Amino acid sequence: MMTLSEVQKIPKVLIFGNGPTAQETAGQLLDLGYEIIEINPAEDFSQDISCPATGSSPVQDYMEKWGTLANNPRYVLFNQTALQTIEGFAGEFQVRLKRDQKEWIETVGAIVLAPELISTGRFEDYALTPSNQIMTLEELNAAVCSSGEGIEGKAEKETRLKGLTPQTYVAFLVGLKAEGNVLDMARTLSLAQELGRKYQSQICVFCRNVKVAEEGLERLYQACRDEGVLFFKFDDEGPEIIRSGERVILHFTDMVLSQPFELVPDLLVLDSVHSLSEKLQGLAVSARINTDGNGLLQPANVHLLPQASNRAGIFLAGPGKGPLLPRTGLEEAKAAALMVHHFFQGETLENQQREVTVDKGLCTICLTCLRFCPHQAIGWSHRIFIHPLACQRCGICASECPMDAIQIAGYADLEVESKLTRFRQKWQEVETTQPKVVIFGCQRSAGVAWEEVQRSTFNVKGHLDFISLPCAGKLDPDYVLKVLAMGADGVVVLACPEENCKSIYGNTYAHGRFEEIRDYVEETGFDPRRIRFEYLSSNMVWKLKEIMEEWMEELGGMINQQSAA
Amino acid sequence: MNLDNPKVLILGGGIAGLTAALALNRLGIPVELIEKSEALGGMVRSFCCKASPVCQQCGACLVNDALKMLVGAHNVDVHLQAELKEIKMDAKEFLYTYSRPGGGGEGRAAALLLATGFTPFRAEDKPQYRYGLLSNVLTGLDLERQLRETGKVIKPSDQAPPQSMAFIQCVGSRDLHLNHPFCSQVCCGYALRMANLIKHKNPQMEITVFYMDIQSFGKDFPNFLNQTRKQIRFIRSIPGEISAGDQDQLIFTFQSDDGLTSQKLAADLAVLSVGMMPGLDNPVLSKMLGHPLNADGFLPANPDVSRPEGIFSAGAVSGPKSISRSIAQAYQAVEEVAAFLSKRSSV
Amino acid sequence: MNYAFFLGCTVPVRNLNYELSARLVAETLGLELVDLEDFQCCGFPLKSVHFFDSLVIAARNLALAEKAGLPVCTLCSACGGSLSEANHLLRHNAELRSQINERLKEVGLEYTGTGEVKHFIRILYEDLGLDRIKEKITRPLSGFTFAPHYGCHFIKPAEAAGGIDPVEDPKSLSELIEVTGAKALKYNTMLNCCGGSVLGAKEDLANTLAGQKLGEVNQLGANGLIMICPFCNVMYEGQQKKVEKKLEQKLKVPVLYYPQLLGLALGAGPEQLGFKLNRVKDKDFLKQFEKED
């Protein structure tokens, strides 16, 4: 492992994004004294913070603050610039950028990805084409917001709403083709209210669920109903769309009256599919930054909360993680700023101070470790090195390494070996027929449950010892075979539940290896029921007790029967 | 406390307070944390793991991570069973005293972080659901505790596992009659996750969810809901009452969403998804700090609400919030404290 | 403790036993019920036809009581409901109040909102209180069980009815029954509506609703169903024969007003309490009180 002295933390932060979250992150980090390079893929920053400002956020103060960012000497802005690639490790990333035809590299200590979402209208889903009568939520939002202020281009946007006069009907189709989200609903509610008041039109909102799980939205929903907005809810995809020439006819059944209706709206507003830009999705793949099931930033793993990615030094904030209200994006901007501040000036966490060594003599540079590292913390020049800031000390590389060349201080193979021999001596001294069992468990989950069980009273039917692993992924098949050879009657392997592993797949690796071990021992005639694998989180103490009380008893029965036979 | 090494007072040792304490400690800023109950971890300590078997991102295990890391945090000093007695702001500093059994203490802090959390809605205030009268009517919190302690669901009436159960959403929330016109944001989350967990443990269990609008939560929610709809019956209607059926069964009377008549459903167990209501000591805190309450009775955190300088907040004290948002807000609040302290020391 | 005694339309003509027993009980317990001769209909029947006019009529009665400086005591829950709802509405709606006073000018009255409206049972329970009543009990009715019928307008809408009882779990009438020494029955259909206001529109529907309670009480075999409103009395006593036909089962549910029950416990005889007007009576229960007087 390179030593901490060999690595540096360049006090520069690269922020990528074209909206409020990116700007607020920049503002906060400047306040904390950092140098900022802000990359905006678009021409200028989107202003949709003002409308709908559900829940009050003083728009003017933010606008003014962001307006003054450029005067700060520690702030550099490149707009209409693309993020090509990210190389290097936490503290020293080489980011390749491209503007017009010019390409160059910036070296920064940390990166914050705070992109806005690209919204493409669901015209195909509804087999419709955009027109003055059919537009997306985003277009209507821009038209209504700007028609308020004097931004040029208002005239053109205004005409699209010219058709709206009293007693005209506006239909919103939101969260029907796919389950909705709180941003689209917040926009729909505030637009419904605004159009209702401005043009006295009868607004109809078609949706599956009215999303009100944000401060102020339930009151806004109630205000809309008070002002006459009608809500039609569906369990499926909602109204059937029929085209007859220019007219679009909605056929639907009102769920409360179980009565078929039809409506030819004067304005039809569709929601959009929200996604990352193609470019950014490509970057995530190339830089091996994990995304979630929908290709949005930050996978569904609670250990990454609030703004971490699977790679140290790279943080994620704002709508890029999923549609959210502008106000929440500002919250995440500050949380991301703190995580950057922690990275640079925070005390190194105790777990991160462990030494991880690569024995040059054994290492054959087969790059297995590099391929298996979930945190992209391993590099090689003429030899393998593990980057101390990027490495999360999970140990997956150590157990995958065919040559056992990698050791983690506190969890080295020799240290595990010495624990096992101590268990053997203990078992030899105490002559008992009761089962002798060793548990291998992840320190984050099984370790916590084990400590809690130690503090409480329970009667375990035999001898039980616990070996803590940095992550279940550190489990080495040799450990299990050795401990069985040393006389253990049973072995338990405990890992965090799937998708709950801080190192992404340490738990499923452990399960895979456990299956291999069971096949080995089965061939040798060993009763496979004497080794057991369980997914267990830190608050599943009841399951640990179940293992210790019921399973140990069964194991006792098995041993006596076997020794009797 | 000298000005160059300012201390922060945190009220509340739940997930938000703990996360904030650890984040401040990591910046080398000393913390004094006052917690009313006898243990840290707040409400999240009684929540169960909902992996079924895949993790459903409820975040309940994160409080254990925080407690584990707290052991190593040397300049966070915690006082349990402690309550703030009085607090004064003078010359950019909070002077405070707190009481606890066997003496209290006093101190000075440069900033105050409120993380006093929420109180669950009292299900007795919806008498038509007969919580407390019919033993098989539970609240969401009761179910969390059962699953947390035993990993199993049982009917309190006879300790036997139920064959059928039904959740009722929005109990106490979205309720103008009780003056709670807000969504508690977390109940759809905990109800559907526990429903999936219970269905995973006993596949033959019939589970029904009575709702008005299912709220999105976690990542990849559309997919989550599609899977859940395959094994759990959803009825878009809130039952009017729960009455006693025979052999401890419960009768739910509700307006059916596919016909035009009211119907009855019998189930062995009822779970009232109670919402997040303002902390009981919010009014006292509000008066003590000169920090206005919002219309729902929470201590609002949005910046345009005038509150004395140097006061920050995180978690459910400012409104209903999930575990993940409480953690994000703790980070946000600590960032604001760091910026506030750096600005103050440079002035 | 004196009150303007509001009889309404049905009590003084069709339910003399209710009025008689109430006056006797009031006198025995030291309550002074002042008859204001100008009191007329409370406006309830007009609410469905013309809400505003019913408020005018109700406000007129309230204004009369305000002039006499007395809180209003009502026997009928419908009157009680109509007057207290009007009182609550007009107190909180200044614009509506001025429109009402505009109309009242024609009869030289003005509604100020200073008056209060209380049902007779509520006066017994709140103003008098159980202890004072207990002192006056000379003949406890131990060994008998009576089923309380709260009715709807006595406790609902909670906002206007002054919240005497929690709407889902009322106690007042049950405790008043138990203060007489008798036992108050707790039964499933206790909070049922009598269906009185539907009688005129669709009798069969009203009878079905009333039959739910009569069926259960009959099956549980209480000594009687306790009424506190002439509307409910029409359904449970007046319609009992028809409900019997509808349920196709024999019904023998004695129906009596609460003041009649309390009167017996205070020592009065059935004759003084107008029991001869009760159509469904438990003759052997009453017989024990006859021989003394």
Next chain:
Amino acid sequence: MERIDLKKLDPEFKHRVAGELGGEHIKKCFACGICSARCPIEKIEPEYNPRKIIRMILLGLEDELLKEEFLWHCSTCYTCQESCPQRVNFTEVIFALRNLAVRKGLAPAGMAAAQNLLSQQGRMYEVGDFENEKRQEMGLPKIKGNPEDYQKLLKK
């Protein structure tokens, strides 16, 4: 059922009901169904369904609703009003709907009779000498009719 064109209905009906005494909160309803679930009349006569009635108001089905006889089957027991989480005060809404029906001449016959009785004699039941004699026999005070006030107050 044949399909109804939403545009043929009257979107103003809900605002008009909200303008009636008692109907002010009609638009607050979010169709949770608690009122219909607890209504004693709906259990006996399913045609009378509070949630359906509210929905007909909101969608503007004025004529279809006001001619319905079940509007007069509500027993005004206020259970819906006490349980409604949005304080729609549906019992008051029923009174408002009945007023609208009466104005359109759609009310059942008996209703007009009540109005006439009160405007003539100020009481629902006539109180003449026969009644007062019976009252005196039982020691009860005489009742003096005073219809003039009512005639003045209720003159059309």
